[in-house]
Amino acid sequence: MRSGSVLLAAVVAGTWGLVYLATQVLVDPPLATGITLVVGVVLTSVLTIGYPSALRGPRAGRALRQPGWTAISLGTTRTITAAGRSMPLRSGLTADAARRTAELLRPLLGGHAVAITDREQVLAFVGPGADHHLVGGQPATGTTARVIRRARTTVVRRRSEIGCPVPGCPLQTAVVTPLAIGDRLVGTLKVYRTDADPPSRELVEDMAGILSLHLELAELDLERKLAVDAKLDALRAQINPHFLFNVLNTITSKARDDPDEARQLLVRLSDFFRYTVRQDGHFAEFAQEYFFVRTYLSLEQARFGDRLRVRYDIDPQVLTTHVPVLIIQPLVENAVKHGLAEKVEGGTVNLRARVDPLTRTTLIQVTDDGVGIPADVLAQLTTGAAGADGGVGLRNISQRLETLFGERYALNVQSTVGAGTAVELRIPLR
Template identity: 70%
Template sequence: MLVRRRGELRCPDGECPLRTAVIVPLTDGNRTVGTLQVYRGDGALSPQGVVEGLAGILSLHLELAELNRRQRLAVDAKLDALRAQINPHFLFNTLNTIASKVHTDTEETRQLLVRLSDFFRYVVRQEGHFAEFGQEYFFVRTYVSLEQARYGDRVRVRYDIDPQVLTAHVPVLIIQPLVENAIKHGLSGKVEGGTVTLKARVDPLTRTTSIRVADNGVGIPADLLKRISDGERREGDGQGLSNIAGRLASLYGERYRLDIQSTENGGTVVDLQIPLG
């Protein structure tokens, strides 16, 4: 829009020095969200092409900002969905375990209640999308202690953690679901139980953090493993690994690696590699 006469500016100041204006819309996609207005007091018009070019640059920045905002909302939604998934799924079984011990071992009951409180306090109060590995490690150990109270000697967990990794930043609620999958889907269906191994390393040269969760459980059926690898999902498949892959893609784009190797009755190995943060 070009305004060549001062009277068309509708300036409320009777002695307004402005005489011309070039007004160009600012857009976010197909939606107009504002205008860029360039006024002059010498009677000349600012070059329309220059103003339109500036408006185009500003509109591009607005679109990128909106895209980033939507991406953050998508990541927030995935994290909230994961929190909602943990609460009812885990709470019922743990409370049943605690209730079974109330009359036989009051001290263990008290300790389990404290650990359960620590578990949910971490889930609810953790802010942001990243935390130090040491915090997530404590969270995993708290979860494992509650599951071992339920399964007893059928669930054994081995930790192989490089001390250097403790201060590295990792996505919150990423490691615990991997360990939960190993216990829930790998070991719980095996009469004699088994062992889960959590291994973590930092590579300063490649600036990556590597995390491995391995179990010697029942493994993943070949058709389900293929759907997981292809990013497909069917009703009844579960959402754990799909949610993890979706969150990692939202947080890192292509700068991560998630590999799953499994054979039926031969166990499962999940390798995760993320940028060192």
């Protein structure tokens, strides 16, 4: 039991003794028992509330200190938390991101100088010593090499332990801790001071943990972007050769009978491929994708003639939303190739788009009244394989959507042989 608690118990017991003497022994006649109890309870409550006992903890405004601890204010903790949310290293372990991070951390970690390295070179150094701890060079201190080799934090309490070979280096103490992505060490965070009081190890290690988390997220973002890029490139490669071959055949036949129409088709074909090649990023306004789809269908109508009819039902609100690049056109292409190409009398392709404000989604529907897709061909499309006539794999599209949106999308395909096919795509509103 703590001494404070013992003292409080003794004071309460003595108070009750005094109350008993004052109300039952020293007065004649004795006061009623109820009065004695009321007085005793009131005095006990006053003592308990006014005494900083072990149950209440320290009074407000007193800092809880133990030997070797560094007092950190609540405001500083909140500042560090806020800084962690906007850390520049979220973009990756680059020299520019490291410099901005070091400048941000220097006043927060109680250091006179802050440095960030990867496994081979100094990426950033801010503060005293920057004249010889040069960015782009190898770390000048032996401490960094030890931390990278052992993968654990080192606290330096004397200048001689830092291992800087430059005479007159102002750095006296330091905490050097590793930065890691998973189990892979990728660099170090170094906080130096020019006096004999080293920075707080716990604080530096906690910040290194935050930086490591941001580096891991940056790597995941890069992997995700590369995966989306690869799927988009594969989709472009699937579309271009087959479509180009068919359209060029159409243009060749038109050139003999109608040179003007052939020239118009060449212009449209140029617009089509310019869009597929030059479109930057993974998202575009629906209006751009809509124009791209209309260009594609106009080229196909030149090939199929009256056998291909198209109906558009587009909500004007959809035009300014953003959708993934090259998502709608493959759906329309599959409707033409697998739905109408083999139907003698042809058919109609319907493109419908809506914004659902309640679910905050964009709904895109592509339907046709063609021959339908046999189960085996539909299985090929949904598993990523191209059909016999070069159809675009829906599995590729689905993987892109999953990479971009996670589980926040829906792609449904229904097809009946002899009746047609319906594809419904629902994606988050952007």
